Amino acid sequence: MITTDFVPGSPCWLDLGAPDLPAAAAFYGAVLGWEYEPMSDGGEDMEGGMFRKDGKIVAGLGKLTEQGARSAWMIYYCVADADATTEAVERGGGTVRVSPRDLGEWGRMAQYSDPLGGQFAVWQPGKDTGVELVGAPGSLSWTELYTSDAAAAREFYGSVFGWQYSDMDMPGGEGTYTLITPAGQSQKRMQGGLLELPRENLVLTGGRPYWHPVFDVVDCDAAIAEVTGHGGSVQMGPVDTEDVGRLAVCVDPDDADFVVLTPPPN
Numbered sequence: 001m002i003t004t005d006f007v008p009g010s011p012c013w014l015d016l017g018a019p020d021l022p023a024a025a026a027f028y029g030a031v032l033g034w035e036y037e038p039m040s041d042g043g044e045d046m047e048g049g050m051f052r053k054d055g056k057i058v059a060g061l062g063k064l065t066e067q068g069a070r071s072a073w074m075i076y077y078c079v080a081d082a083d084a085t086t087e088a089v090e091r092g093g094g095t096v097r098v099s100p101r102d103l104g105e106w107g108r109m110a111q112y113s114d115p116l117g118g119q120f121a122v123w124q125p126g127k128d129t130g131v132e133l134v135g136a137p138g139s140l141s142w143t144e145l146y147t148s149d150a151a152a153a154r155e156f157y158g159s160v161f162g163w164q165y166s167d168m169d170m171p172g173g174e175g176t177y178t179l180i181t182p183a184g185q186s187q188k189r190m191q192g193g194l195l196e197l198p199r200e201n202l203v204l205t206g207g208r209p210y211w212h213p214v215f216d217v218v219d220c221d222a223a224i225a226e227v228t229g230h231g232g233s234v235q236m237g238p239v240d241t242e243d244v245g246r247l248a249v250c251v252d253p254d255d256a257d258f259v260v261l262t263p264p265p266n
Contacts, residue, residue, distance in 0.1 A: 002134045002141060002191050006078040009161035009182040010191055011143050012130030013076035013123050014213055015060030017069065018254055021047065024061060024071075027252055031226045031260070032138045032215055034058065056132035058139045064254075070204070071254035074111070074121050075143050075211050077161060082108045082124040085160060092159045100124075114156050116149060118209030135216065141261060142214035143180075143192035148207065150178060150196035157194075170195075171241060204257055212249075214259040220246040223260040227252075 006012040018024035025036035028051060038049035047063035064071055079085045082100040089096060089112045097119065098111035108124035123130060133139045147153045157163055162183030167176050180192045199207035217223040220238050227234065227250045235257065237248030245263040252258070 001188065002143075003189070004130065004132065004134055006125070006130050007182050007185060007189070008078055008080055009163055010078050010189070011075050011140065012078040012125070013060070013121075014073055014131070014140060015048075015062055015076075016071070016073050016256060017062055017064040017066070018071050018256070019064045020254070021049075021061060021063060023253065025049075025051075027230050027232065030230045031223055031232070031250075032217070034138060036061065053133055053136075053138040056139075058131055058133050071252070071256040072119070072210065073213050073256055073258060074119065075213060076109065076121040076123040076130075078130065079122045079124050079161075082110045082122055085122050086110055086112075088160045092156045094156065094160070114209065115152060116147060116209050117205070118145060118147060118153070118211060120211055137216050137218045139216060140213050141216040141263075142259075143211060144214060144259065145192070145194040145209060145211050146197050146202055147194060147209035148197065148199045148202065150176070150194055153194050153209065154178060204251070204255060210257070212257045212259060214247070214261050217260045217262055220248055220260055220262040224248050224250070227260075 028034045034051040034053055036049055036051055049061055050057050051059040086096055086100055093115040095113040097113055100108055100110040102108050105126050106128040107126040111121040113119050135141050154165055164181040166179045170177050178194045179190055181187055181190045224234055231253035233251050235249040235251055238246050240246050245261050247259055247261040249259050
């Protein structure tokens with residue numbers, strides 16, 4: 001499971017790039033019960049801010065500014081050295097989208113694409129280690145990569161983060177799901193998975209791999225009703241999966257994808 005004891009290679013932050021910040025804040029407020037806190041500098045509003053759940057920071061929101069980019073969630077993984085990670089990305093055939101840069105005393109970040117185009121980021125913590133709430137309703141509980149080449153993804157991310165992998169069969173014989181655990185950690189720290197899909201099924205990105213977050217919710221069906229009632233849509237589900245829970249793959253009004261999941265009772 002994901003915890004706030006962030007070890008190298010574990011997800012520690014996520015933010016959404018959206019074209020309309022008030023609309024995105026309203027949507028996720030309705031679906032996940034988040035409160036939006038705009039950042040300000042010298043009394044002037046900046047183009048971004050933080051989402052909070054029960055007073056704790058769960059994600060960031062920023063203005064989508066990259067030309068031609070789609071609205072999407074960006075997941076950041078904790079690293080001890082962003083420069084060394086950048087070198088590992090390049091050795092593995094990935095691309096540096098944003099070179100390592102300092103964000104004041106808070107930390108150091110960089111953004112990349114894997115060899116097939118899947119986008120991800122890293123955070124080298126300073127004063128700020130990451131989100132303050134995970135694994136609870138309205139917060140991140142899992143990360144997931146859809147890719148057209150699972151073997152290549154395993155090799156690349158393993159070389160960058162040292163991730164450990166284990167495989168499980170999908171229900172109904174629908175393929176293999178690869179589970180991800182940070183280097184040197186037990187499977188209790190399992191944090192995400194990757195799934196191979198045909199390129200034609202990766203419709204949101206025109207065939208390019210993409211990561212998305214999974215958010216815990218108390219009631220999956222109620223969350224879906226809020227998604228569709230506020231201009232979003234459901235790509236898949238809801239479905240019940242043994243030992244996982246009830247889940248649905250959703251898309252917000254700007255086509256950013258995410259999953260809502262109600263875990264099974266303890």
